[in-house]
Amino acid sequence: MSYIEVDGLTKRFGDTVALDDVSFEVPAGEFVIVLGVSGSGKSTLLRTLSGLLSPTDGEILIDGEPMTGPRPEVAMIFQQHNIIGDMTAYSNSLSGGVHRSGFLSSVLQLQDPEEKHRALDALDTVGLLDEAEQKARSMSGGQQQRVGIARALVQQPEILLADEPVASLDPGSAQSVMGYLRTASEDRDLTTFCSLHQVNIARKFGHRFIGLREGKKVFDGYRDELTIDAIDEIYGDIDTEGMFVRGDDDNDAGTDEIATP
Amino acid sequence: MTTDTTDADGTSGQSAVGADGDADADVPGRIAEQFENIKRTRRRRALGWVGLAVFLAFTTLQAFAATELLDPDARLETFTDSLTGFFPITNYFGVVPFLDVGRYVRFIRQQNLLYDPEIGGLLFQFPPNPTDVYVFFFQELGIFQIFGEAGITLAMGFVGTVLGFPFAIIFGTLGSERVTPFPFNFIFRGTMSFIRAIPAIIWTLIFIPFLGLGPSSAAIAIAFDTIGNLGRLFVDELEEIEDGPIEAMRTTGASKPQIVFFGMLSQVRTAFIAWTLYIFEINVRIGVTVGVIGAGGLGYVLTSQQNLLRFTNMMATLLAIFLLIISVELFSQRLRSRLRSDDVEMSIWELITGFPRRMAESMMR
Numbered sequence: 001m002s003y004i005e006v007d008g009l010t011k012r013f014g015d016t017v018a019l020d021d022v023s024f025e026v027p028a029g030e031f032v033i034v035l036g037v038s039g040s041g042k043s044t045l046l047r048t049l050s051g052l053l054s055p056t057d058g059e060i061l062i063d064g065e066p067m068t069g070p071r072p073e074v075a076m077i078f079q080q081h082n083i084i085g086d087m088t089a090y091s092n093s094l095s096g097g098v099h100r101s102g103f104l105s106s107v108l109q110l111q112d113p114e115e116k117h118r119a120l121d122a123l124d125t126v127g128l129l130d131e132a133e134q135k136a137r138s139m140s141g142g143q144q145q146r147v148g149i150a151r152a153l154v155q156q157p158e159i160l161l162a163d164e165p166v167a168s169l170d171p172g173s174a175q176s177v178m179g180y181l182r183t184a185s186e187d188r189d190l191t192t193f194c195s196l197h198q199v200n201i202a203r204k205f206g207h208r209f210i211g212l213r214e215g216k217k218v219f220d221g222y223r224d225e226l227t228i229d230a231i232d233e234i235y236g237d238i239d240t241e242g243m244f245v246r247g248d249d250d251n252d253a254g255t256d257e258i259a260t261p
Numbered sequence: 262m263t264t265d266t267t268d269a270d271g272t273s274g275q276s277a278v279g280a281d282g283d284a285d286a287d288v289p290g291r292i293a294e295q296f297e298n299i300k301r302t303r304r305r306r307a308l309g310w311v312g313l314a315v316f317l318a319f320t321t322l323q324a325f326a327a328t329e330l331l332d333p334d335a336r337l338e339t340f341t342d343s344l345t346g347f348f349p350i351t352n353y354f355g356v357v358p359f360l361d362v363g364r365y366v367r368f369i370r371q372q373n374l375l376y377d378p379e380i381g382g383l384l385f386q387f388p389p390n391p392t393d394v395y396v397f398f399f400q401e402l403g404i405f406q407i408f409g410e411a412g413i414t415l416a417m418g419f420v421g422t423v424l425g426f427p428f429a430i431i432f433g434t435l436g437s438e439r440v441t442p443f444p445f446n447f448i449f450r451g452t453m454s455f456i457r458a459i460p461a462i463i464w465t466l467i468f469i470p471f472l473g474l475g476p477s478s479a480a481i482a483i484a485f486d487t488i489g490n491l492g493r494l495f496v497d498e499l500e501e502i503e504d505g506p507i508e509a510m511r512t513t514g515a516s517k518p519q520i521v522f523f524g525m526l527s528q529v530r531t532a533f534i535a536w537t538l539y540i541f542e543i544n545v546r547i548g549v550t551v552g553v554i555g556a557g558g559l560g561y562v563l564t565s566q567q568n569l570l571r572f573t574n575m576m577a578t579l580l581a582i583f584l585l586i587i588s589v590e591l592f593s594q595r596l597r598s599r600l601r602s603d604d605v606e607m608s609i610w611e612l613i614t615g616f617p618r619r620m621a622e623s624m625m626r
Contacts, residue, residue: 050512072514082505084527095523099514107522148509155513 003028004049004159004191008058011044018044020215021058026193026208028158031185033206034195035234041215042195046163049193050076062159072099075157077181079164081144085137089128089147092136093119096154122150125187126180142173146180153184160185162194166201174198178205199231346572365577372562372574373409374581381407411585413476414558418545418589420480425487426537432488433495439507440499440521450496456489465551479556483544490543494536495529502528531600538593545589549582559585 004026011019019041026032036042047053049060051070060067062074075096083092097115098106105111123129126146131139136147145165152160162181166174178194182205185192196202202209209226211219211234219230325331351361369375383390383397384407397403405416435441436449459467464482472478507524515523526533552560559582566574 052508052512070512070514074512076509076512078505078509080505082503082509084506084523086527086530095510095515096513098510098519098523099516103516103518103522106519151509151513 003063005061006049006058007061009045009048009055009060010057011041011048011053012056017215019048019055022212022215022217023058024210024217024220026191028191029189031182031192031205031207032194032210033202033208034193034210034212035197035199035202035219035231036195036212037197037235040212042197042212043163044215045212046076046161046193046195049159050074050161052076072155073157074159074161075152075155077145077148077152077160077162077165079167081141081148083136083144083147083151085135087136088133089123089136089139089143089150090119090132092147093123093132093150093154096122096151097156099155118156119150119154122153123147125153125184126150140173141169142177145169145173145177149177149181149184153188158190160190160192162192164195164197167197174201181205199235343572346570347576349573364573365580368574368577369581374559374562374578375409375411375584377407377409377412410557410559410562411581414548414552414560414582414585415545415589417476417480417483417548417551417556417558418541421483421487421544421547422537422541424481424484425491425540428484428488429491429495429537430533433492433499434521434526436492436496437499437525439525449492453489453492453496456485457493461486461547462551462554465554465556474555476557479548479551479558482551483547486547487540487544491537491540494540495533498529498532498536499525535597535600538597542586542590542593546586549586 006025007023009019009022010017022041022045034042034045044053048055049067051067051074054068067074084095087095091109094109094111094116095106097111097118100115101111120129120132123132126149128143128146128150131143136144139147148165160181165181166177169177178201181192181194184190194206203223203226206223208222209219210217211230213234213236218233219226221230322331349361349364350358351363353359380397380401380403383393383401383403386393397407405412405419408415432449432453436446436453438446440446441449461482464485465479468478468481472481502525506528507520510520510524548558549560549563552558552562553564555561555564559578563575563578563582566572566578
C-alpha cells in the first residue's frame with residue numbers, strides 16, 4: 001500500500017513558477033481530485049508526481065522512496081489519450097505491461113497467457129472487451145480514453161494519475177469515463193490523483209480535493225469542506241453562481257456542463 | 262478599356278471629395294500618401310524583379326558557355342538518320358507508311374526482354390505438369406527469371422530494397438535525435454549522408470572488384486544506396502511524431518528499446534512501409550541505370566544495342582523499360598494508397614473479382 005508524501009514541491013520553468021512550495025500527504029486508497037483553472041499548475045503537479053518532470057525544489061516520496069523518474073508503480077492517464085492509433089485496443093492495453101517482459105517478447109507479443117488475460121481483463125473493466133480487436137484510431141474519444149485507462153491498469157500500478165482525463169470529451173462520455181476510472185480504482189485499491197476543471201464532476205466523484213491557484217495550494221480537504229467559498233478561493237473572482245446545486249449535487253448535478261474560465 | 266476605368270475611377274473619386282466638402286479634407290491627403298507609398302513599393306519590387314531576371318540571364322549565359330552549348334557541334338543529319346532508326350517506317354500494302362511495330366516486338370521476343378519462354382514454358386503448358394511447376398519454383402527459382410531481362414532489372418531493385426531496408430531502419434532510428442542524443446546521432450546521419458553522396462552507379466563500380474561486373478554487384482550497390490536514401494526518409498518521418506505516446510510509454514516503466522518501438526516506431530509504421538515502396542520504385546529505375554555500365558538487365562541490352570548503332574533495337578528496349586517501370590509504379594502506388602487510406606481493407610479475392618466492376622465505375626465518372 002502506497003503512501004504519497006509531497007514536501008515543499010516547487011517547479012520553475014525559466015522565470016515562470018508553475019508550482020510554489022506545495023506540500024501534502026495522501027494515505028493509500030484515496031481518490032484525490034486536483035482542482036484549478038488552466039495554468040494553475042495541475043498538469044505540472046501530475047507530471048512531476050509521475051516522474052516525467054523532476055522538481056526544481058522539494059521532494060516527492062512514494063512508499064518512502066523518492067521519485068526520480070518514471071516507475072511502474074505509478075501509472076498515468078493523459079488528456080490526449082496518448083494511445084497508439086495504429087494498434088488495436090488489445091495491443092495498446094498489453095503495452096502497459098511491457099516493463100515485465102523483454103524487448104523481443106513484447107515486440108512479438110509473446111507474453112505469458114497470464115499477461116494477455118490481464119490485458120483483456122483491463123479492457124473488460126473499462127467495458128471494451130468486445131472492441132478488443134478494433135484499431136484504436138477508429139474509436140471514439142471516450143473509448144480511446146478508456147483504452148488509456150486499460151493500459152494504465154495493465155501496468156499494475158499502486159498509484160493512478162489522471163491528467164484532465166475528460167477535458168476533451170462531451171459531458172456524457174466524461175461521466176462514463178470518470179465512472180470507469182472510479183470503479184477501477186476502487187476494485188484494485190489504487191490511490192488515484194485526478195486533475196479536473198469541471199467542479200460538478202469533481203464533486204460527484206472525488207473523496208478529497210486539492211485546490212491549486214497560481215501554483216500555490218489554496219485548498220486541501222474532503223467533500224463536505226468543499227463549499228462555495230472554497231471554490232471561490234480556487235477559481236478566483238469568476239462568477240461561481242450556479243456552479244453547483246446544493247443538496248443533490250452528488251447525484252445528478254453532474255449532468256450540467258459548467259462553463260470554465 | 263483600361264484608360265476608361267481609370268478615368269471613371271478618377272471622376273468618381275473627385276466627385277466624392279467634392280460631395281464630402283472641406284470637413285474631411287485630410288482624408289484624401291492620407292489616401293494619396295498611402296497610394297504613393299504603395300506605388301513606390303511596387304516600383305521598388307519591379308526593379309528587384311528586373312535585376313533578378315538580368316542576373317539569371319547573365320548566369321545562364323555563362324552556364325551555356327561551360328556546357329559548350331554556345332558553339333555546339335550539332336549534326337542534324339546524323340540525328341534525323343538515327344530517328345528513322347528509332348522509328349522504322351514500313352509501307353503497308355506497299356503505299357501506307359506506318360510505324361513498323363513488328364520489328365520492336367521481334368527484338369523484344371528474340372532477346373527475351375520481357376518473357377523468357379524457356380523458363381515460362383515450365384509453368385504455362387497444357388495439361389499442367391506438376392514436376393515442371395516444381396522445377397519452376399524450386400529448382401529454376403523462376404519467379405523473376407520468367408520476365409527475362411526485365412526480371413533481372415526488377416530483381417536488382419527488389420534485392421536492393423530488401424537488403425537495404427533493415428539497415429535503413431537501424432540507421433534511421435539511431436540517427437533520430439530523440440533516440441540517440443546529439444551529437445552522437447550524427448555518426449549515423451553522417452554515414453547515411455556519405456552513402457547518399459555517392460550515386461548507386463558509382464557504388465556498382467566500387468563493388469565490381471568484389472563481385473565482378475554483373476547483377477550481383479548492382480544489387481549490393483542498390484542496397485547500399487537504399488540505406489542512405491530510405492534511412493534519411495525514416496529520420497525525417499521520425500521528426501514528425503507526437504510526444505504523447507512516447508511520454509505514455511515512459512510512464513509505464515518500459516525500457517529504452519521498448520519506448521522506441523512502442524512510443525515511436527509504432528506511430529510511423531504505415532509511413533515506413535509507404536516510403537519503402539516508393540524507394541523500391543526508384544530502385545528499379547536505378548537497376549536500369551546501373552545496367553548501362555554493364556551490370557546486366559535491360560540497361561545492359563540498351564547500351565550494347567547503342568554500341569552497335571541498332572537504334573530500332575534500342576527503341577524496343579526503351580519500350581520494355583517503359584513497361585517495367587510503369588507496372589512497378591502502378592503496383593506500388595495502388596498499394597500505398599491502400600495503406601494510407603483508413604477504409605476497411607479489401608481482401609485479395611475482392612480485389613481481383615471486383616476489378617471489372619470498379620474499373621467500369623471509374624470509367625463512368
